[in-house]
Amino acid sequence: xxxxxRLTDSSAPISDAERRLIVKYAILTAAIFLPLxxxxxxxxxxxxxxxxxxxxxxxxxxxxxxxxxxxxxxVSGETIDVAPIELTNALYxxxxxxxNATIDNRSFKxxxxxxxxxxxxxxxxxxxxxxxxxxxxxxxxxxxxLYNQREPESSPKRLKAIRLDMYRWxxxxxxxxxxxxxxxxxxx
Amino acid sequence: xxxxxxxxxxxASPYALGVVRxxxxxxxxxxxxxxxxxALGSLPPTIxxxxxxxxxxxxxxxxxxxxxxxxxxxxxxxxxxxxxxxxGFLTVVSTKTSLLLVLFYQGLLRSFGHFNHDEMxxxxxxxxxxxxxxxxxxxxxxxxxxxxxxxxxxxxxxxxLLMQLLLAWVYVSSALIKLRVAGVKYLSVDNLPALAIxxxxxNLHDTxxxxxxxxxxxxxxxPFAVAxxxxxxxxxxxxxxxxxxxWWILGLGIVFHVSTLFLMNIFFxxxxxxxxxxxxxxxLASKKSSKTSVNS
Numbered sequence: 469x470x471x472x473x474r475l476t477d478s479s480a481p482i483s484d485a486e487r488r489l490i491v492k493y494a495i496l497t498a499a500i501f502l503p504l505x506x507x508x509x510x511x512x513x514x515x516x517x518x519x520x521x522x523x524x525x526x527x528x529x530x531x532x533x534x535x536x537x538x539x540x541x542x543v544s545g546e547t548i549d550v551a552p553i554e555l556t557n558a559l560y561x562x563x564x565x566x567x568n569a570t571i572d573n574r575s576f577k578x579x580x581x582x583x584x585x586x587x588x589x590x591x592x593x594x595x596x597x598x599x600x601x602x603x604x605x606x607x608x609x610x611x612x613x614l615y616n617q618r619e620p621e622s623s624p625k626r627l628k629a630i631r632l633d634m635y636r637w638x639x640x641x642x643x644x645x646x647x648x649x650x651x652x653x654x655x656x
Numbered sequence: 657x658x659x660x661x662x663x664x665x666x667x668a669s670p671y672a673l674g675v676v677r678x679x680x681x682x683x684x685x686x687x688x689x690x691x692x693x694x695a696l697g698s699l700p701p702t703i704x705x706x707x708x709x710x711x712x713x714x715x716x717x718x719x720x721x722x723x724x725x726x727x728x729x730x731x732x733x734x735x736x737x738x739x740x741x742x743x744g745f746l747t748v749v750s751t752k753t754s755l756l757l758v759l760f761y762q763g764l765l766r767s768f769g770h771f772n773h774d775e776m777x778x779x780x781x782x783x784x785x786x787x788x789x790x791x792x793x794x795x796x797x798x799x800x801x802x803x804x805x806x807x808x809x810x811x812x813x814x815x816x817l818l819m820q821l822l823l824a825w826v827y828v829s830s831a832l833i834k835l836r837v838a839g840v841k842y843l844s845v846d847n848l849p850a851l852a853i854x855x856x857x858x859n860l861h862d863t864x865x866x867x868x869x870x871x872x873x874x875x876x877x878x879p880f881a882v883a884x885x886x887x888x889x890x891x892x893x894x895x896x897x898x899x900x901x902x903w904w905i906l907g908l909g910i911v912f913h914v915s916t917l918f919l920m921n922i923f924f925x926x927x928x929x930x931x932x933x934x935x936x937x938x939x940l941a942s943k944k945s946s947k948t949s950v951n952s
Contacts, residue, residue: 493810642872
C-alpha cells in the first residue's frame, strides 16, 4: 500500500522503515523548499538558491538601454559580425551580461578582488580612475584567438583585429536604435 | 479522494523514477559533451565574479581551473560521473558526485554572467534524485542486482511528485514575483515590445532573430498575451493534479518558451526538457508491452 494511501487512511499500520522514509522525504522537501521560499520572499538569487525573477520588471520604452555588437576586422579588409556564442558556447545566454559586467568593471568592485585586478587598481590609483571596460581587451584577445584558431593560416577570413562596439537605444520611440557610444578594439 | 487523485497522476514504480533519472542526468551529460570547455578555460579569471556559494573558493583555485589542463580535467570527471549516473551504475554514489560537479560547473558559469534560470530546475531535480532510490530500475545496478529492492510505492512516487511540484513552483513564483514587483504596469502596451527589442539589438544572445521589431505594430494586443502568460504560469500546478488539462498546460509552456526564442533570443532548453517528468512512464511502458504481446 502506498504511503499516499496511508496518509489518507490513518487506520493503516506504518512500519518503521516506512516511517523513516516519510521523515527522510519530509527533510528533503524542507531542505529544498525552505530556501526557495526565502529567495521568493526576498526576491534574491543566492547561488544555488534561486528566485525565479526572470524579466520581473518588464520592458520600459522610456528607459535607455545600452547594447554591444562584437565585430572582427579580417585580413582582407572586411568588417564582419562575430557571434561570441559560437566561440564560448558554455556561456550561451549569459554572454551579454558577462560583457555588460566587464564594461562596468564589476570584477573590481567585489569584497575579494583577484590579485591581478588589485594590481591594476594600484596602477590606476583607485576604482574611480579605472576606465570603463578595463578588462574588455583581455576578453577580446580570447575571442579573437578562438576565432582565428578555427580559420586556416592562409584564410582571408582571419581577423587582424576584433572590436566591441557599444550603442544605446534611448530615443523613447520604436526607431533610432543605434546611437553610437564607444568602441573597444584589440589588435590580434 | 486525495488518494485517488494522487495515485492516478503520479507514477509509482521504480521504473518511472529510473527513467526520470536517465532523462535528467542524460540532459546534463549531453550538454556537457557538446560544450567547448577548452574555450571556457581560456576566459580570463580576472572577469570572474564568484556568485553565492562560489565565493568560498579562493582565487588561486580559479586560476588553476581556468587553464587548459584544469578545465579539461573538470570536463573529463563530469562526463565520467554523468555517464555512470545516467546509466545507473553505482547510482547511490554517482548521482551525488554528478550533483556536486554540475552544481559547481553551473556556479562557475553564473560567476561569469548572470544568474540565468534555465538549468536551475534541472539542478534541483538532481538534488531530489541524489537522495532517492532512482537506481532501483532502468539502470545497470538493477540489472546486476540478484534480488529486487522491496520498497513501498511511495519511495518512487513522492520524488516524482516533488519534481513536478518544483516545476510548478518555478512558474507560479515567477508570476507572483512579476505581479509583486511590477504590478499592473506589467500589462502595459510597451512591456513586451520594449523587452523583446532590447534582447534583439546585440549579437551576444543565443540567436539573432529580429521578429521583435514587428511587435510595436500590434502593441495594443500584447497586454492580452502577457496576461495569458501570467494566468498560464499561475495555473501550472493544475498540470500535476488534473491529467485532462496537463498536456494543454505543458503545450502552452512549449509555445511560450519557443516564442521567447524567436522574439527575445532567449531559450530555456533544460527547463523544457524537464517537462518529461510529467510523462506517465508506467503507462507508456504498459502500453508498449501490451502492443508487443498483441503483435507476438
